[in-house]
Amino acid sequence: xxxxxxxxxxxxxxVADLHSVPDGAYNIRENSTSAGRRSTxxxxxxxxxxxxxxxxxxxxxxxxxxxxIPVIIxxxxxxxxxxxxxFIGRDCDVLIVAGCGIHNSGEEKSAHDGxxxxxVGENSRVRYVEKHYAEGEGSRTxxxxxxxxxxxxxxxxxxxxxxxxxxxSVRETTINAGDNATVLITERIMTDGVETVDxxxxxxxxxxxxxxxxxxxxxxxxxxxxxxxxxxxxxxxCFGHVQCDSIIMDRANVRxxxxxxxxxxxxxxxxxxxxxxxxxxxxxxxxxxGLDAEEAEERILAGLLK
Amino acid sequence: MIRLENITYxxxxxxxGKRNTILDDLSLDIETGKYIVITGPNGGGKTSLAKxxxxxxxxxxxxxxxxxxxxxxxxxxERAKAGIGFGFQHPPRFKGMTVRDLITIAAGRKVRHAExxxxxxxxxxxxxxxxxxxxxxxxxxxxLKRIEIATVLATDSPVMIFDExxxxxxLWSFHRLTETxxxxxxxxxxxxxxxxxxxxxxxxxxxEVLLIAGGKLSDRGxxxxxxxxxxxxxxxxxxxxxx
Ligand SMILES: Nc1ncnc2c1ncn2[C@@H]1O[C@H](COP(=O)(O)OP(=O)(O)OP(=O)(O)O)[C@@H](O)[C@H]1O
Ligand SMILES: [Mg+2]
Numbered sequence: 001x002x003x004x005x006x007x008x009x010x011x012x013x014x015v016a017d018l019h020s021v022p023d024g025a026y027n028i029r030e031n032s033t034s035a036g037r038r039s040t041x042x043x044x045x046x047x048x049x050x051x052x053x054x055x056x057x058x059x060x061x062x063x064x065x066x067x068x069i070p071v072i073i074x075x076x077x078x079x080x081x082x083x084x085x086x087f088i089g090r091d092c093d094v095l096i097v098a099g100c101g102i103h104n105s106g107e108e109k110s111a112h113d114g115x116x117x118x119x120v121g122e123n124s125r126v127r128y129v130e131k132h133y134a135e136g137e138g139s140r141t142x143x144x145x146x147x148x149x150x151x152x153x154x155x156x157x158x159x160x161x162x163x164x165x166x167x168x169s170v171r172e173t174t175i176n177a178g179d180n181a182t183v184l185i186t187e188r189i190m191t192d193g194v195e196t197v198d199x200x201x202x203x204x205x206x207x208x209x210x211x212x213x214x215x216x217x218x219x220x221x222x223x224x225x226x227x228x229x230x231x232x233x234x235x236x237x238c239f240g241h242v243q244c245d246s247i248i249m250d251r252a253n254v255r256x257x258x259x260x261x262x263x264x265x266x267x268x269x270x271x272x273x274x275x276x277x278x279x280x281x282x283x284x285x286x287x288x289x290g291l292d293a294e295e296a297e298e299r300i301l302a303g304l305l306k
Numbered sequence: 307m308i309r310l311e312n313i314t315y316x317x318x319x320x321x322x323g324k325r326n327t328i329l330d331d332l333s334l335d336i337e338t339g340k341y342i343v344i345t346g347p348n349g350g351g352k353t354s355l356a357k358x359x360x361x362x363x364x365x366x367x368x369x370x371x372x373x374x375x376x377x378x379x380x381x382x383x384e385r386a387k388a389g390i391g392f393g394f395q396h397p398p399r400f401k402g403m404t405v406r407d408l409i410t411i412a413a414g415r416k417v418r419h420a421e422x423x424x425x426x427x428x429x430x431x432x433x434x435x436x437x438x439x440x441x442x443x444x445x446x447x448x449x450l451k452r453i454e455i456a457t458v459l460a461t462d463s464p465v466m467i468f469d470e471x472x473x474x475x476x477l478w479s480f481h482r483l484t485e486t487x488x489x490x491x492x493x494x495x496x497x498x499x500x501x502x503x504x505x506x507x508x509x510x511x512x513x514e515v516l517l518i519a520g521g522k523l524s525d526r527g528x529x530x531x532x533x534x535x536x537x538x539x540x541x542x543x544x545x546x547x548x549x
Contacts, residue, residue: 217401217402245401279398281394281396281398282398282400284362284382284398285394285397285398286411287381287382287383287386288360288362288382288383288386288391288392288394289386289408289411289412289414289457289461290383290386290387290411290412290414290461291383291411292381292383293383299403299411300400300402300403303400303401303402303403303407304401304402305402306402
């Protein structure tokens with residue numbers, strides 16, 4: 001018999017760095033039901049009407065606050081689509097820790113598809129951290145979809161991390177940036193076995209003075225497959241930079257298809273993409289510092305995915 | 307003491323597909339605690355020789371000894387643990403690894419902040435500016451080279467080999483670097499310093515100079531012996547005698 005409370009604890013740590021009840025607002029969704037919620041004066045969490053999910057409203061001027069909204073699935077055969085809406089007021093500075101953990105030791109498929117909408121008010125800054133983790137024998141899939149709208153002067157920093165266990169994931173993120181809005185996206189992905197990742201990110205730089213940096217790093221091992229489509233559309237006087245680095249190992253397959261599209265003469269857009277095996281001279285250098293070949297490889301991968 | 311016994315090393319030239327002899331039945335001893343400079347013409351085999359000592363190249367035949375122990379079959383990381391450090395002529399870059407990470411790996415232990423700074427200062431870099439920088443393409447060639455030297459110093463190995471440490475380094479830093487090598491050798495008695503170099507200033511600091519040309523040890527002696535010979539050596543057209 002599996003110890004459910006231990007599995008639960010482990011998943012919450014992995015996806016939301018939660019060791020106990022978090023400070024501030026939170027909503028924990030477990031096996032399709034609410035397993036705890038707290039709103040605060042500044043951050044209100046309510047059920048979404050007409051669909052499963054929550055609505056998170058952050059009051060104007062809320063600074064240095066966080067909201068944790070982890071989702072965990074510990075039973076086999078749960079497939080769900082959840083709709084979460086975030087309304088961030090103006091002049092805020094908040095951290096949203098999302099994340100999904102699946103433990104599926106059964107026969108049936110477990111799947112969590114999150115559909116997120118994030119509206120960030122003027123001059124607000126949001127850091128959105130999303131970790132995906134899964135374990136067990138049964139199939140474990142995740143399909144997060146997210147749309148972000150940034151008002152004038154707003155900033156969003158999105159950090160997505162998926163370092164193993166998710167059998168198939170399809171991610172789609174679309175960001176619309178207004179005047180002087182800033183978009184920073186970092187993606188860290190490692191796949192192994194027969195896992196697949198399909199990640200599509202589109203940033204529309206619609207406002208003058210807006211900017212975007214997409215930094216995607218991945219490692220593909222075993223027979224896994226990864227596809228990346230980072231795209232930046234420059235529709236104003238703006239700056240965009242896409243950088244993708246992948247390390248390919250074993251029999252894996254990686255496709256990286258960055259796209260930059262300028263629709264305004266003042267748009268400055270750059271993309272860089274590289275796929276390759278771990279450089280032999282890096283391994284040799286670390287060996288001369290006393291690491292064996294395997295340790296050297298692990299250090300190089302850990303550095304890349306940091 | 308490092309001893310090379312009848313080392314022959316050949317490699318296939320990628321362009322011509324032909325196998326060339328790079329080190330030709332070379333034997334030599336390097337005494338413990340000495341400051342040795344290896345010099346000689348481009349392509350003479352200096353880097354290959356150093357890489358054979360570190361285990362980065364495997365000789366076709368011959369043996370390598372460290373303090374009497376045959377290390378010919380020891381892998382690179384075990385030679386590192388046995389006390390050999392090596393600074394590459396062309397060091398690699400690492401995306402995602404900071405200068406601090408690399409020096410910490412080199413030291414093989416937790417390194418105090420003050421000590422980290424010392425390593426960087428000794429190669430003429432301001433620690434505050436560099437410790438948290440990634441060792442990636444954003445570093446200039448000279449910066450990368452100096453960080454490479456710092457990583458070798460951090461290993462604190464009894465034997466340290468530097469392959470053309472001066473390459474790409476500006477004049478000011480070069481002076482600083484030669485001082486570092488000199489004082490390092492003076493203050494840390496017992497350490498063997500092997501520096502591959504073309505610079506007179508470094509050559510003149512050595513206890514002994516080895517001249518490698520055409521895959522052979524062509525001459526060895528004090529800087530006073532060897533420096534005058536280098537001029538006449540260079541004058542002898544592009545074909546080096548293998549006498
Ligand atoms: N792995 C290799 N494969 C093929 N040829 C090699 C290899 N390593 C060295 N060589 C050749 O062996 C010769 C000696 O090279 P080596 O790098 O040891 O010379 P060097 O004395 O260090 O020269 P430099 O002063 O230019 O650094 C050169 O002709 C070089 O092209
Ligand atoms: Mg060389």
